[in-house]
Amino acid sequence: MHANIELPAEFLAQIQSSMPAHLSMDAFVDACQRPLRRSIRVNTLKISVNDFCQQMQAKGWHFEAVPWCETGFWLTRPETETTPLGNTAEHLAGLFYIQEASSMLPVTALLADNEVPHLALDVAAAPGSKTTQLAAAMNNQGALVANEFSASRIKGLFSNIQRCGIHNVALTHFDGHVFGGWLPESFDAILLDAPCSGEGTIRKDPDAMKNWSPESIDAIAQVQRGLIESAFHALKPGGVMIYSTCTLNQTENQSVCHHLKETFGDAVAFEPLNHLFTNADASATEEGFLHVWPQIYDSEGFFVARIRKLDAVDAPKVKKRLGKFPFMAAKTKDQQAIAQALHQSLNIEIPAQSEIWLRDNEVWLFPRALTPLIGEIRFDRIGIKLAEQHKKGYRWQHEAIIAIAKGNEACCVALSTEDAQSWYMGRDIRPEGELSQRQGEVILCYQSQVIGLGKWVGNRIKNGLPRDLVRDGNLFSDC
CATH class of the missing domain: 3.10.450.720 (Nuclear Transport Factor 2; Chain: A,)
Known part of the structure; x- marks a missing residue:
């Protein structure tokens, strides 16, 4: 199935001038016209990869491993399954995250040395794909600061963090330029998935190129240069920063990284990602960055650079005015x-x-x-x-x-499919049998997964689901 996405001639000329000689423009255009393959990432804070795959293969789900993420899979579901993926019981319980395969690369690159950070920063975190991926890799240990500048996206970010059972995250709401001055040399690891022109997202969003222009790219790159400088200041000496975008032009990618090197000299080291996964070299640049063209892995276009801070640098001086901390x-x-x-x-x-x-x-x-x-x-x-x-x-x-219940507590109540559906729709439930004689608060489970907290009132369990999490229907079935 192909779409009919119009690609501006000036954009195609830019691609032609920067695409490596061994890649084909025809293959690029053809890839841009194909819909993206659906991909998900298993949330290992809730379930192991093996257990999840076995559980879902029994429902007819087919998985193809994403080569750069051991918890990521391209997914094919039976055509008869009409429940939206986000309304499946497993998604609602936080067992997986719907995430484009390419966007799993930055966290994999961050963890390439097998060193899990103790204190990390995600500069542009919403909607939370990389935050939740990194939190799972950290196994809820240490701490992760998830920042989002857009006020309208913070609610969705928190919702995803909550659904995935994460309790080591703090949320901030700032322009990412502030971190270098306010928290200089504070973080072991930093993810900067920078706001960009989104050229690599055409397959997911046909309108991605609607406002594209060379002038907008230059303006965005100026913002990115400020963000990468600030993030570098906030990084501890010896720490690692990942700079990534979902765009394809070199102005927002390689050039931003080289700007950092020109600014801080020998304190900046580019660490090559050529061997990050099998066939990573197919997308590697001469510096060892990964410039993922959509036809290489049949994915979104993406860029990833791994940067090591070798020495301390002088951070900007700021005057802090903080109100009293209320805790x-x-x-x-x-x-x-x-x-x-x-x-x-x-x-x-x-x-x-x-x-x-x-x-x-x-x-x-x-x-x-x-x-x-x-x-x-x-x-x-x-x-x-x-x-x-x-x-x-x-x-x-x-x-x-x-976040912290295991599902094996003595006060757990296992729900039927019908009761679990009613629960997610905000209704009180009336489980049958001897459990109705109990009193007080209980942990509710469905398919051995914790889905909420309720309280017995007479012969019913009063619904304790926060109102903003209530669904209006078209939920999972018992098939």
């Missing part, structure tokens, strides 16, 4: 009381790498690795909200249960 670290006796209450009511343990912080009647779990940054920059949100305290105890929160 306080819980005292030892309060920590013990909260942990004991959580264990008694839901049989859940506080993660060892988390700290309990309090704000008014709210109880939060902050990633311990983030503590040094508190008071240095303003955060929109840190970690997860565990509970609200009231006169009779604690009201545990959905986001915390999704």
Whole structure:
């Protein structure tokens, strides 16, 4: 199946001038007209790759491995399956993330040395594909700052983080240029998937070229140069930064990286990615960057560079004006009381790498690795909200249960398909049998996965799903 996407003549001339001689323009144009293959990434915070594949192959799903991501797959579903992929039970439970295969490359490149960062920054995080991929690789250890400049995209970013069961992330809402001055040499690793002209996304978005022009590319590249400088300042000496885009021109890709090298000299080292995966060399540039043309791997167009900071550099000086931080670290006796209450009511343990912080009647779990940054920059949100305290105890929160419950707690209630559908549609449910004699809060599971928190009221479980997560129908079936 081919689309009929119009490619501007000036754009094609630019591609012709920069595409390596061994690649074909006809193959490029043909690839741009083909729809993208659907791809997903298994969320190993929730399920192993083997278990997920076995579970879904039984439903007729067919997987083809993405060569640069051990948790990524191109997916083919039976034609008879009409439920939108985002409304499948497995997606709602956070078992996988719908992610274009090429966009899995930056995190793979970041982890190429098998060193998982302790403190990382994702400069342009929404909608969360790379944030959730890196958090899974970190196994919820350490801390990850996910920044998004667009206010309208923060809600979706948080929703994806929550669905995937992540509790080591803090959200910020800034222009990415601020990090170099506010948090100089603070991060072990930085992802800068820079805003770009989006030339590589044509197969997914036929309107991607609607506002394309050489002038817009120059303007975007100027922004990118500022972002990469700031990110480099925020990187610790010895740390690694990934610079990536989903565009194809060299002005926004190679030239931005060379600008960084010209600015900071010997402090910048380009680390080649030629052997990142089988056949990576097919897209490698002479510097060892990956310039992925869509016809090479039948994917989106993409660019990835791995950059090592060899020496410290002088960061911009800024005057910080921060309001009072509204949280306080819980005292030892309060920590013990909260942990004991959580264990008694839901049989859940506080993660060892988390700290309990309090704000008014709210109880939060902050990633311990983030503590040094508190008071240095303003955060929109840190970690997860565990509970609200009231006169009779604690009201545990959905986001915390999704993140830290295992599904084998004594208070778990396994739901039927019909009850699980009703749950996601915001309705109270009435499971049959002896469970209806129970009282208090319970963890709800479907297909052995935690999907929420409810409370017995008489013979029904009161729905505790946050309103913004309620679905209006066309959900999974038991097929």
